[in-house]
Amino acid sequence: MQERQYVITFGCPDRKGIVSRISSFLAEIGGWIVEAAYHTDPDTGWFFTRQAVRAESVPFDVDELRARFAGVARSLGEETDWSVADTGERRRVVILVSKDGHCLYDLLGRVASGELDADVRAVIGNHDVLADITRAHGIPFHHVPFDRDGGEGTDNTAAFAEIAKLVDEHDPHAVVLARFMRILPPELCEAWAGRAINIHHSFLPSFIGARPYHQAYARGVKLVGATCHYVTADLDAGPIIEQDVIRVDHRDTVSDMVRKGRDIEKVTLARGLRWHLESRVLVHGNRTVVF
Amino acid sequence: MQERQYVITFGCPDRKGIVSRISSFLAEIGGWIVEAAYHTDPDTGWFFTRQAVRAESVPFDVDELRARFAGVARSLGEETDWSVADTGERRRVVILVSKDGHCLYDLLGRVASGELDADVRAVIGNHDVLADITRAHGIPFHHVPFDRDGGEGTDNTAAFAEIAKLVDEHDPHAVVLARFMRILPPELCEAWAGRAINIHHSFLPSFIGARPYHQAYARGVKLVGATCHYVTADLDAGPIIEQDVIRVDHRDTVSDMVRKGRDIEKVTLARGLRWHLESRVLVHGNRTVVF
Amino acid sequence: MQERQYVITFGCPDRKGIVSRISSFLAEIGGWIVEAAYHTDPDTGWFFTRQAVRAESVPFDVDELRARFAGVARSLGEETDWSVADTGERRRVVILVSKDGHCLYDLLGRVASGELDADVRAVIGNHDVLADITRAHGIPFHHVPFDRDGGEGTDNTAAFAEIAKLVDEHDPHAVVLARFMRILPPELCEAWAGRAINIHHSFLPSFIGARPYHQAYARGVKLVGATCHYVTADLDAGPIIEQDVIRVDHRDTVSDMVRKGRDIEKVTLARGLRWHLESRVLVHGNRTVVF
Amino acid sequence: MQERQYVITFGCPDRKGIVSRISSFLAEIGGWIVEAAYHTDPDTGWFFTRQAVRAESVPFDVDELRARFAGVARSLGEETDWSVADTGERRRVVILVSKDGHCLYDLLGRVASGELDADVRAVIGNHDVLADITRAHGIPFHHVPFDRDGGEGTDNTAAFAEIAKLVDEHDPHAVVLARFMRILPPELCEAWAGRAINIHHSFLPSFIGARPYHQAYARGVKLVGATCHYVTADLDAGPIIEQDVIRVDHRDTVSDMVRKGRDIEKVTLARGLRWHLESRVLVHGNRTVVF
Structure with a gap:
């Protein structure tokens, strides 16, 4: 059985400091990143990331994580596209x-x-x-x-x-x-x-x-x-x-x-x-x- | 539904005239060849062929075809390896x-x-x-x-x-x-x-x-x-x-x-x-x- | 160095006896078939073959082979498409x-x-x-x-x-x-x-x-x-x-x-x-x- | 012509906060990350990353970057394996x-x-x-x-x-x-x-x-x-x-x-x-x- 994860996906126009902002957020809440991927599209200038965090390393539930991440997303600009999924919820x-x-x-x-x-x-x-x-x-x-x-x-x-x-x-x-x-x-x-x-x-x-x-x-x-x-x-x-x-x-x-x-x-x-x-x-x- | 076929496979040490011998046999009995493949292995010197014939073009059943092809095989040497299958018999x-x-x-x-x-x-x-x-x-x-x-x-x-x-x-x-x-x-x-x-x-x-x-x-x-x-x-x-x-x-x-x-x-x-x-x-x- | 071959390609509307006709011709002239491939296209109803023969097994040159094969081709109908190539002629x-x-x-x-x-x-x-x-x-x-x-x-x-x-x-x-x-x-x-x-x-x-x-x-x-x-x-x-x-x-x-x-x-x-x-x-x- | 990049590769036993530590360091020096990849090997428990930074976004040369990154690496444990390459130096x-x-x-x-x-x-x-x-x-x-x-x-x-x-x-x-x-x-x-x-x-x-x-x-x-x-x-x-x-x-x-x-x-x-x-x-x- 795979361990439960919270999966964050995020996209926005690229600029300096995005990775640092997100990883600092995760470090602050104690999130243990199991899998992380990043991509910057040179054509559109957009930045994309997906981060999978061990659910048990996060001291609150997915709704709270979603609420807090909303603040991170807001701080990264007005044009963002993101989601937080809980693998504990069967698809x-x-x-x-x-x-x-x-x-x-x-x-x-x-x-x-x-x-x-x-x-x-x-x-x-x-x-x-x-x-x-x-x-x-x-x-x-x-x-x-x-x-x-x-x-x-x-x-x-x-x-x-x-x-x-x-x-x-x-x-x-x-x-x-x-x-x-x-x-x-x-x-x-x-x-x-x-x-x-x-x-x-x-x-x-x-x-x-x-x-x-x-x-x-x-x-x-x-x-x-x-x-x-x-x-x-x-x-x-x-x-x-x-x-x-x-x-x-x-x-x-x-x-x-x-x-x-x-x-x-x-x-x-x-x-x-x-x-x-x-x-x-x-x-x-x-x-x-x-x- | 695929039409019924008789499928001949045959292998023997290569020599001149094998293809002619087999195709003449099939021509004589009126067999309509739907698919034919040949291969000579340069390493072992063996010749191989597979021939698929429309069953309805052959004026007798698979047992008779097998009996007649046995004669063809014998005429091509002592060391042969062959079979005749009937796709009408489900596998x-x-x-x-x-x-x-x-x-x-x-x-x-x-x-x-x-x-x-x-x-x-x-x-x-x-x-x-x-x-x-x-x-x-x-x-x-x-x-x-x-x-x-x-x-x-x-x-x-x-x-x-x-x-x-x-x-x-x-x-x-x-x-x-x-x-x-x-x-x-x-x-x-x-x-x-x-x-x-x-x-x-x-x-x-x-x-x-x-x-x-x-x-x-x-x-x-x-x-x-x-x-x-x-x-x-x-x-x-x-x-x-x-x-x-x-x-x-x-x-x-x-x-x-x-x-x-x-x-x-x-x-x-x-x-x-x-x-x-x-x-x-x-x-x-x-x-x-x-x- | 690869041995010299004569390569025959041939296509015509499919009918019974083509393989036999061509292989009998090759058997008669003593041609040793090194590689042979056949295909019948169910869509167009055309038959295609390619036959590679050891040049040294044929008792005459490629022009004579071409001339003789022309007769075989003619006997197989009016609508044919064929060629005879000599691998001894560098491409x-x-x-x-x-x-x-x-x-x-x-x-x-x-x-x-x-x-x-x-x-x-x-x-x-x-x-x-x-x-x-x-x-x-x-x-x-x-x-x-x-x-x-x-x-x-x-x-x-x-x-x-x-x-x-x-x-x-x-x-x-x-x-x-x-x-x-x-x-x-x-x-x-x-x-x-x-x-x-x-x-x-x-x-x-x-x-x-x-x-x-x-x-x-x-x-x-x-x-x-x-x-x-x-x-x-x-x-x-x-x-x-x-x-x-x-x-x-x-x-x-x-x-x-x-x-x-x-x-x-x-x-x-x-x-x-x-x-x-x-x-x-x-x-x-x-x-x-x-x- | 591809823009000049500094490429950091880094590996160490996985633990929380590595991504944050490295990305904060890069953010502090103003490094613009062009390409970033991360991997944690569940078998060995090692974490690996490769980060490509625009050279012109970094306010000093590769030797200085290397010297400073050495400090980051040290802070992440004794068992690390890392390098900093400059694409401006032809291979x-x-x-x-x-x-x-x-x-x-x-x-x-x-x-x-x-x-x-x-x-x-x-x-x-x-x-x-x-x-x-x-x-x-x-x-x-x-x-x-x-x-x-x-x-x-x-x-x-x-x-x-x-x-x-x-x-x-x-x-x-x-x-x-x-x-x-x-x-x-x-x-x-x-x-x-x-x-x-x-x-x-x-x-x-x-x-x-x-x-x-x-x-x-x-x-x-x-x-x-x-x-x-x-x-x-x-x-x-x-x-x-x-x-x-x-x-x-x-x-x-x-x-x-x-x-x-x-x-x-x-x-x-x-x-x-x-x-x-x-x-x-x-x-x-x-x-x-x-x-």
């Missing part, structure tokens, strides 16, 4: 799926084997083919059917409203689109900004949109990839958390590419989700710092 | 496990989603922690407890005899040691030669034997790996089917290495098993040709 | 460069150390910064300055005409654009079709055109890549021979990406060029078969 | 070679193109085949022949003494064994401890010693690798800086493995050397922290 996750199960199987296997420490509160599918395996893991499955397969004129407003309701009652740290294959409406992108994580089955920005493996095959690429990213209203254009690729060659048909790509999709999603849940991903504009 | 697999579930979860997920076309007849564990998930997939689980954890003086003869009985009643095409963590006795290595497939959690020949991630950590390597190989009586020294690696760095503890390594173990095992079941792996001495 | 290469030297240094080093068996006849640059190193390798360097850096209204017709003259006098097997950074005019794309090889500094089709690393940085990708492809009149859209990628993270500035990418560019170009010179690359439409 | 490098030139060509190309900022003072070879290319880059080449090819009874004491003299007169920051293929005598390992960098042509600890590609071929591995490490008196057992691998398959002969491996050797060596010269590699026992 709540809701997963959205469609018919393809490889990412769901993989995530459930990781949770079941204790590798991924997450509290999967629910799985929601627009099809029900993955209901049984979900329930075999002791997790509720909700089937929210969609009218049609996403052609023009489709109105799935009601379906999305139901999904939103099912998701929001858990106030999840992450809403995972595990090959959900549906475009979230803008209002949900906004409501879940920084929490909705998608796995796209291509090496973005190549092959945005539908049937990326078919596009990859037609272009004759020699590698196929997968991209784990935050969902924004711009299709497949959100901040990238993680990417990976796998080699293909002329012997691979589209269905071979699909199969090979799945192995990349599932590990890429699992890595991205883990980092998100551990407060390792700091978003700035359309880029991410992954500590 | 039977038995999986041996211990407590670690990541490889089993992965294989079951692949089978359930239709990605890996295999008939998993049984899972056998020396612990029972993976019984529930196995049965949730509709597959029988057998618990064969071992006396102790493999120290000297342990006699698990009876346990292995029971495992052998449980395995052999299915006459499986593959016996998969999915992190079974036990050394097969020599008589089972021999009985299952060319069918018993192990996943070792290191990049062999580095870190043979127990606790390879601890060994890797102590040595300070920058990549950890996994090796899928046929089991022989020589520990971790059998013919290698597939290997892969993943990057680690100084921030990774042993348990991080274990976690990262799992992702490599499961995909490496899955690839190796797939190739084996598709008759793509030809063993010669301690090396493999993977078509 | 002539002309390299086009600009100011960035990493790909040129790499190619010259490979040739000098005997790793890449090629006869580099000339290096042509629109700048002369790489003249000295080229000449230190005993290779002529031609400086063909361009009017301006490629803005609109630039007329480099005369410069390209001079380059064409300098290239064509060597009748090269490959014209390598080793970070030449200029768009070939359509008539040269056509004249050198199937021989002009470019290295593009991105994982195509991502980041076509200028400053791909800047584009990659702005998009926040986690891998950067390189693509070796045949040049066509369509910018960065020709058939891909080889691609590779390297991991980057938030700590990498654009210039770090440029540096890391260079390592991928040079090995990707070297691999693609080697395969091309060894007649391993068969182009069909916009895709390549790489045997 | 001096001496390269040892034998006959294989790929690593030398690669390093010289990187230096010539400005990618690797190093002052290569001399190349020393026990053969002279690489003399011309070295001198074409304007670098002195010294030929120090060895008696025989290293068999038993060989006495190369005099040769190594001459090499030591040639190396030591430059007081180099790095002595690079670029496929030098000779075992350094223990007294040179000691004299150059932490500065002598070797590239071994295998994924250590696999295939220690001679002819690793032959060993790899015989074992039938599916990946070959390279390892950049500090030289110690223990053959191929020094702290690893960087490793990489490349895929091989049954079609690859030993000489193909050698060729493919070279691409990995040269990039692995170049990366390791760069990190060393930038004071990014902190050695502790037999493991490295690479910031």
